[in-house]
Amino acid sequence: MPDVIRASGLVKRYGSVTALDGLDLTVPEGTILGLLGPNGAGKTTAVRILTTLLDADEGTAQVAGIDVRTDPQRVRERIGLSGQYAAVDEYLTGFENLDMIGRLYRLGRKRSRDRARELLGRFDLTAAADRPVKTYSGGMRRRLDLAGSLVAAPQVLFLDEPTTGLDPRSRTDMWEVIRELVAGGTTLLLTTQYLEEADRLADDIVVIDHGRIIAQGTADQLKAKVGGERVELVVASDAELLPARQVLAGLSVGDVQVEQGSRRLVAPVSGGAGVLLEVLRQLDAAGVAILDVGLRRPTLDDVFLSLTGQPAESSEQSDSGLVPQEAA
Amino acid sequence: MSAVPQMFADSAVVAKRNLIKIKRVPDLLVFTLLSPIMFILLFAYVFGSAIEVPGGGNYREFLIAGIFAQTVIFGATITGAGLAEDMQKGIIDRFRSLPMSRMAVLVGRTGSDIVNNVLTIMVMSLTGLVVGWRIRTSVLEALAAFLLLLLFAYAISWVFALVGLLVPSPEVVSNASFMVIFPLTFIANTFVPSEGLPGVLRVVAEWNPVSAVTQASRELFGNLGANATVPDVWSLQHPVLYTLLWVVIILAVFVPLATRQYKRAASR
Incomplete structure (x- = not known):
């Protein structure tokens, strides 16, 4: 299987902060790579470089065999990106959002419309198609955003924390959709803070922290590593x-x-x-x-804890009742 | 399709999206249109009672072109605020990940903001007519004046496009615009004749492009009093040419700068 995403030695610095510190990634065709790490680990920076939004300071990256730095426009024709926050226009309706994206992918008027209707149906948004996105729930916005990244039926899909902030049911629905996509042959790079998500979806997992890979393998291999x-x-x-x-x-x-x-x-x-x-x-x-x-x-949480010395989600830590009862 | 028609096709898609927003959030338009009405009424009745126009002209006629100029320049800030909002909400990221023209977001944005200014000018003209403003030349000359105002505002739009891409939020654009636009439009012949200004301010006002576009509009509308004299400086003796010169300079500088900033803009 050819590698659809290939990055080597990616370095990105913001002033004195090193967001990426020599990251290597390969994603074979038709598989899901889960890029896992705490906030600020460099996940989003890696996605932004691979999707041509950002230039790396060092290193090279090819997506679908095309260099992201030298030929970004051809990369853009082949990728779909769905961001951390739902990048849809809240004043437009769901249909108008997808239709606009279709036109900007240059599908033409008719194909853009047909594709918009088709995707709205597939993501269970037909009833809300002609309502402004402002009225959508968080889960609906995410689905629309994901639909937006699929308008041109891209070969390679980048999902940056697709379920962050979703309720458990919407999250499970989202996983279902993502699994169907990959069953259809799409190659996917998924970033997440949710270890369960990577465990459920990803063929391979790369754990990064401070812009560097600290572990990689299948979920089972990583768990075996911890014991x-x-x-x-x-x-x-x-x-x-x-x-x-x-x-x-x-x-x-x-x-x-x-x-x-x-x-x-x-x-x-x-x-x-x-x-x-x-x-x-x-x-x-x-x-x-x-x-x-x-x-x-062992869960991937245990993996994370043993690799980084800190839990994956520090915010949950403070809610989990670890404060001694006597202190109250 | 080759690159240039493709760029305009993409820009039209973006412009359509911006115009839908005007339709969906009518409050925004209402306030954009109400503030110039308020300005005209305030200046006409409050300042108008005290300000003498040299040559014995009618202050309300004198005032309207100045208010037109100030308002369309404020209209240009919508470009900056809109882009800053798109950056903040991550929509620019989506656009930048699409194989669309690298200029389309900016051309579409500045283009749709012309529509805003056209609406504003229409409302202001009607208000002006109510308080006694008249076009004393031909329709053609009046149209030329409107066109010049819109063209100047379009150039300023590109300045704010760059600002919008640089600042962290739309609110910053609004605040920053007041700091720049008030001096720019007040140290000019917009509301008072520049002849009365003290030394340095007078020179600034005479060479301020806002004065030129105001002067040009007054001439084209026929709003200069019968005995009015034009200050003996090149910029105000040739206001249309001087305005066009500024339009060209501003576009030549800010179109490339804003486009470059768009390409490298990392969403925040």
């Missing part, structure tokens, strides 16, 4: 912590952690569901009453 699965269980009373711990120690491949207050035990294991079954059997035999038990695989 395997663990059994987590919560026992009914303090008296059962000790026997439970003895059971886990016999089956664990590492140290068993015990959290006294919550009566929770965590033990790294290998062997998947079989181990879990064995844990349950032995706990039962030992007469230990448990409130909760589960086999937990």
Whole structure:
């Protein structure tokens, strides 16, 4: 498979801030690359360079085999871009927005109109087609923006945080649409802060921070890097912590952690569901009453935490009740 | 299609989009049209009671061309505010990722803003007629005056196109425009005859292109009093030519500058 997106050694500096610090990317035809990183990691800068909006200070990039610096206009004919904020005109109707984009892709009057109607139908916006975008919900705007990037049926699609700020349902809908697109052969570069999103959609994931790649591979490879699965269980009373711990120690491949207050035990294991079954059997035999038990695989959040030393979404961190109760 | 017709086709698409906005947000147009009416009434009745026009002309007739000039120049700020808004909302990014002409957004924008100014001039002319302004020459000469005003405003539009691409938000354009446009349009012969201004200001006023476009309009409308004398400086003796010269200079400087800025503008 030929690489549809190929970037090597991209560097971009803004004054003393280095937004990109030698980024290499390759995306084979018909696949999705998830570009993952916290705010300010350089994701958007990379997208802007690849979509000809910005010139890199160093390095080269080709999209669909065409150099973005020397022949940007031909690159633009082959790409679609949907930005972080919905770049649609809120005073125009949904139809007028898509029709305008079609005309600017030079599809001609009739084809622009037909294409606009077709895309509005596909994105479930037909009923709202002739309403100004001002009246649209956030999810509808995003869908329209995505539709806008598809007007010319581009070979390569760049989606910069397509679901940031969407409610969970709109996000799932968006994932559905994106999967259909790629099933149709489009090559996609997707940036996201949502690890779940990259996990669900991307064939390959590149994690960047401070403009540099800190990890890459499939979601499974990245998870394997952080370590395997663990059994987590919560026992009914303090008296059962000790026997439970003895059971886990016999089956664990590492140290068993015990959290006294919550009566929770965590033990790294290998062997998947079989181990879990064995844990349950032995706990039962030992007469230990448990409130909760589960086999937990690492999420990309764990990957991120272990790679960067900080969680992917610091804003969520402050909401997650980590503040000690005593402080209140 | 070759590059130039293609550029105009793309510009027409962008201009149509801008005009739809005028239609969808009529409040905007209402205020654009109300403020010149207010200006005409204020100046005609408040200042008009105290200002003497040399040569014994009628101040209201004297005033109208000045207000026309000031208002169409303010109209040019819409170009800057519109572009700044498009930058802020990320629409410029969308345009820049499309295989459209690199000049179309600016040509379309400045083009659609002419429509705005045409509407403004129509409303102002009607208001002027109500307060006693008259065209004392021919229709053709009056049309030439309107055309010159629009042409001058179009050139100023390109100045504000550059400003709009440089500033962080549309509000900055509005604020900055007051700082520039008030002195530009007041240190001129727009509202008072330049002859009465003190030393340096008078020289500035005489060579100010706003004075020239005002002077040219007054002559073309036939609004100079019967005994009026024109200051003996080249710019005001040949106001049409001097205005056209400025139009050419402004366009020659600001079209390339704004286009370059558009190409490199990174949305904020």
